[in-house]
Structure formats: structure tokens, C-alpha cells
Amino acid sequence: MNSIESIGENIRILRLKNSFSQEQLALSARVNTSYFGQIERGEKNPTIKILEQISIFWRSL
Numbered sequence: 001m002n003s004i005e006s007i008g009e010n011i012r013i014l015r016l017k018n019s020f021s022q023e024q025l026a027l028s029a030r031v032n033t034s035y036f037g038q039i040e041r042g043e044k045n046p047t048i049k050i051l052e053q054i055s056i057f058w059r060s061l
Helices: 003-017 022-028 033-040 048-060
Strands: none
Touching: 003 033, 003 048, 022 033, 022 048
16 A cells, blocks of 8 residues: 555545545535545545645544
């Protein structure tokens, strides 16, 4: 597993532990839902800005 896949897997694990759907989390973090799914599957390399948006959402919980 490479680092891009690890990032996606960690996001997925956190999302499932907190009972969010991909769509709920993507919309809450202001990330395109299709792009968010690609990040979780390790197909896309998220930018620092996208990772920041996701982390800001998690901190707001």
C-alpha cells in the first residue's frame, strides 16, 4: 500500500467509525463527492488544501 492509498484508507476508517456516508462527509468538508470517493480508493492524490478542508471538518465535531 502506498502513501496515497494509506491516506484514503485512514480517511475511510475515520468516516466509518463516525457513521458518515461518503456523501455526508464530502459535502460537510466541501469536497466534490466523486473526488472524495477517488481519494478514499487511493485513485487521486489529494492536495494539501483538500486535506486541510477534511481535517477542519473533523476538528469541528
